[in-house]
Amino acid sequence: MLVADDDPDMLAAVSDALASLGFDVLSVENGAGLIDRLAMDGPFDLIVTDISMPWMDSLKTLRSIRTAGVTTPVVVMTALTDEQIPARVQALGTNTVLLRKPFSLDELAAAAQRLIASGPREAERQQ
Amino acid sequence: MTLLILAAVVAGAIGRHAPRRERPLLRRRGDTSDQTTLDIAAAIGNAGDHARIALHTIALQAQTLTGAELALAGIGGAGTNAFDVWAHVGMPSAQVRQIGHPPRRVGLIALLSEENRAVRVRDARQHLGYVGLPPHHSPISTFLGVPIRFRGRVAGCLCLGNKRDGAEFTLQDQQMAEMLAARAGGALEAARTQESRTWLQSVLDEMPEGVVVLNTRGEVTLENQPLGSFAHDGPRDAHDRLPAVHLSLPSGERLSPADLPVARAVIDGEVTVGRELVARGPGNKPVPLIVSAAPILTHDGSPDGAVMVCQEVSAVRALQRVREEWASIVAHELRQPISVITVRCSLLLRGHLSSEQRDSLEQIARSVHSLGRMVTDLMDASLLESDRLRVTLERIDIGELLRDVVRRTPLAAARTRTIIPPDLRLFVRGDPQRLEQVMSNLLSNAVKYAAPDTEIVVDLDVAAGQAHIRVINAGDPIPEDELPFVFNRFARARTAGARKVKGLGLGLYIAKGLVTAHRGRIWAESAPDTGTTFHVALPLDGSPLSSLKESA
Numbered sequence: 269m270l271v272a273d274d275d276p277d278m279l280a281a282v283s284d285a286l287a288s289l290g291f292d293v294l295s296v297e298n299g300a301g302l303i304d305r306l307a308m309d310g311p312f313d314l315i316v317t318d319i320s321m322p323w324m325d326s327l328k329t330l331r332s333i334r335t336a337g338v339t340t341p342v343v344v345m346t347a348l349t350d351e352q353i354p355a356r357v358q359a360l361g362t363n364t365v366l367l368r369k370p371f372s373l374d375e376l377a378a379a380a381q382r383l384i385a386s387g388p389r390e391a392e393r394q395q
Numbered sequence: 396m397t398l399l400i401l402a403a404v405v406a407g408a409i410g411r412h413a414p415r416r417e418r419p420l421l422r423r424r425g426d427t428s429d430q431t432t433l434d435i436a437a438a439i440g441n442a443g444d445h446a447r448i449a450l451h452t453i454a455l456q457a458q459t460l461t462g463a464e465l466a467l468a469g470i471g472g473a474g475t476n477a478f479d480v481w482a483h484v485g486m487p488s489a490q491v492r493q494i495g496h497p498p499r500r501v502g503l504i505a506l507l508s509e510e511n512r513a514v515r516v517r518d519a520r521q522h523l524g525y526v527g528l529p530p531h532h533s534p535i536s537t538f539l540g541v542p543i544r545f546r547g548r549v550a551g552c553l554c555l556g557n558k559r560d561g562a563e564f565t566l567q568d569q570q571m572a573e574m575l576a577a578r579a580g581g582a583l584e585a586a587r588t589q590e591s592r593t594w595l596q597s598v599l600d601e602m603p604e605g606v607v608v609l610n611t612r613g614e615v616t617l618e619n620q621p622l623g624s625f626a627h628d629g630p631r632d633a634h635d636r637l638p639a640v641h642l643s644l645p646s647g648e649r650l651s652p653a654d655l656p657v658a659r660a661v662i663d664g665e666v667t668v669g670r671e672l673v674a675r676g677p678g679n680k681p682v683p684l685i686v687s688a689a690p691i692l693t694h695d696g697s698p699d700g701a702v703m704v705c706q707e708v709s710a711v712r713a714l715q716r717v718r719e720e721w722a723s724i725v726a727h728e729l730r731q732p733i734s735v736i737t738v739r740c741s742l743l744l745r746g747h748l749s750s751e752q753r754d755s756l757e758q759i760a761r762s763v764h765s766l767g768r769m770v771t772d773l774m775d776a777s778l779l780e781s782d783r784l785r786v787t788l789e790r791i792d793i794g795e796l797l798r799d800v801v802r803r804t805p806l807a808a809a810r811t812r813t814i815i816p817p818d819l820r821l822f823v824r825g826d827p828q829r830l831e832q833v834m835s836n837l838l839s840n841a842v843k844y845a846a847p848d849t850e851i852v853v854d855l856d857v858a859a860g861q862a863h864i865r866v867i868n869a870g871d872p873i874p875e876d877e878l879p880f881v882f883n884r885f886a887r888a889r890t891a892g893a894r895k896v897k898g899l900g901l902g903l904y905i906a907k908g909l910v911t912a913h914r915g916r917i918w919a920e921s922a923p924d925t926g927t928t929f930h931v932a933l934p935l936d937g938s939p940l941s942s943l944k945e946s947a
Contacts, residue, residue: 278735
């Protein structure tokens with residue numbers, strides 16, 4: 269799975285957490301990296317990304333990749349309180365989950381497992 | 396030369412079209428102050444009931460501009476007698492009725508009247524001039540009082556109590572109060588010569604703020620000229636007795652006429668202080684406003700309509716926006732390290748640890764969890780304050796939500812008895828996360844304040860067509876004089892006895908804001924024998940479902 273966060277400590281913590289749950293994890297520090305990795309190493313089972321990142325915030329990045337037909341499930345993490353965010357995340361489709369920081373390991377694990385269980389990786393492969 | 400001056404004086408006198416009023420400068424020396432006292436009485440007599448409305452408007456404005464919880468404007472009456480005319484803002488009408496007599500000119504009021512100067516103190520109760528308050532009066536800590544002057548003599552006073560958030564009244568607040576007191580004084584002067592309704596209209600017209608006065612039937616009885624700058628251009632016929640302002644929430648959602656602060660003041664006696672709303676001015680241009688409203692009470696405390704004051708606040712609002720942005724940046728930056736610590740803690744806790752290491756890590760995890768809660772509470776409080784908190788409503792089985800919250804609230808599950816009639820299913824329209832937040836807040840509060848080894852009771856029923864939830868704990872009761880303040884921000888900090896309880900004191904403030912956002916009501920009762928009960932009433936979505944009826 270692919271993890272993106274511009275805070276290196278958070279990126280490392282989330283990557284380690286997901287690795288401890290038994291996932292293979294690739295990590296990137298911004299939206300550009302996210303798109304690069306998707307293009308070069310995809311498809312992934314899951315994307316876990318922070319919202320506010322340099323270059324392009326992940327909601328825009330995700331909108332672009334959804335428009336491009338990538339339906340990989342996404343966990344969107346955020347520490348922002350903007351009231352518009354839930355609606356914008358919802359607009360990315362049902363296979364997108366919003367996780368408010370700070371979250372526990374259990375919440376992250378539950379979100380990841382639920383999305384992967386219903387994930388459309390197969391569907392994406394056929395596209 | 397002399398002739399020239401005389402000519403100028405005559406010309407001046409002829410140029411004055413208005414009937415000549417008695418001008419203080421021309422008064423004879425030796426004119427006794429008794430004459431002034433008589434004039435004050437005459438002015439008050441002339442203004443009649445309208446004087447009370449004017450004082451209500453001024454008290455409401457003073458309360459809003461200084462951030463006071465209580466405001467009193469009173470005029471007339473001599474010595475230590477009661478005021479002839481007065482207006483309270485900030486105390487519910489029932490409380491005013493309980494007090495049962497007009498405010499008297501004693502204590503700090505006597506002090507500021509005798510010395511003809513402002514009195515501004517950090518704690519009224521510590522002041523030498525303090526003589527106590529009548530039974531049922533809300534307690535007063537911070538106090539600011541300024542005289543209302545009539546020809547330089549004290550004719551009354553404008554008093555403010557309990558600045559919000561436990562802060563002290565500032566010099567700016569004092570200047571603001573003095574400006575408003577000067578308005579009241581000027582109005583009195585005019586009252587001697589004008590018919591009372593015309594007088595009130597002209598007093599209100601001279602205020603820079605838009606003012607609407609409604610009667611007990613909710614009909615507009617007065618609107619002042621400044622209101623016109625943000626009144627809608629729509630046609631108004633003779634039957635249209637609604638205020639000429641259309642107000643919306645900052646999000647754009649239009650308030651229905653019944654939800655206008657002034658209508659709420661008439662219907663529920665609700666007081667609104669400094670709410671941020673948007674009016675649509677001529678040409679549909681948005682005009683940001685700070686709106687306050689309060690019921691007008693007759694002297695025996697019964698409702699007599701309501702007044703709403705709207706102040707244009709483009710500059711204030713810009714400043715507030717900067718502050719909110721700042722708060723949200725701070726919250727974001729704080730949450731980032733909190734998230735790292737949270738995730739790292741739980742990762743470490745999954746590993747192999749000595750029991751000592753485990754204990755330390757669990758402590759860190761608990762502390763960082765409460766740090767996260769505090770950041771969220773501060774953000775929620777800031778959203779509430781600026782009226783930007785949104786709820787997304789859906790149909791919720793409130794009984795199920797309650798059982799769920801009881802199950803999941805730490806330390807509550809084991810000692811809480813949940814009483815929900817098994818055949819009763821109640822649905823409300825609400826935001827599940829926010830309602831959970833309210834309930835878990837009330838429940839953790841009950842856990843905090845309950846005496847050891849006592850039971851906490853959560854029950855649900857239907858009352859007056861609403862879902863009525865009670866959270867009851869047996870513990871030290873909340874003193875009667877503090878009950879009205881428990882929903883204020885940082886309320887806990889003021890209660891000396893409760894210092895041992897940790898937290899910011901934002902929980903009940905947020906709970907009240909959230910319940911209000913659901914168009915519900917929250918209140919508290921406390922007594923030595925029954926403990927403390929928090930009530931929440933929420934409008935039902937559809938009629939109560941009884942499973943018996945359902946299966947029938």
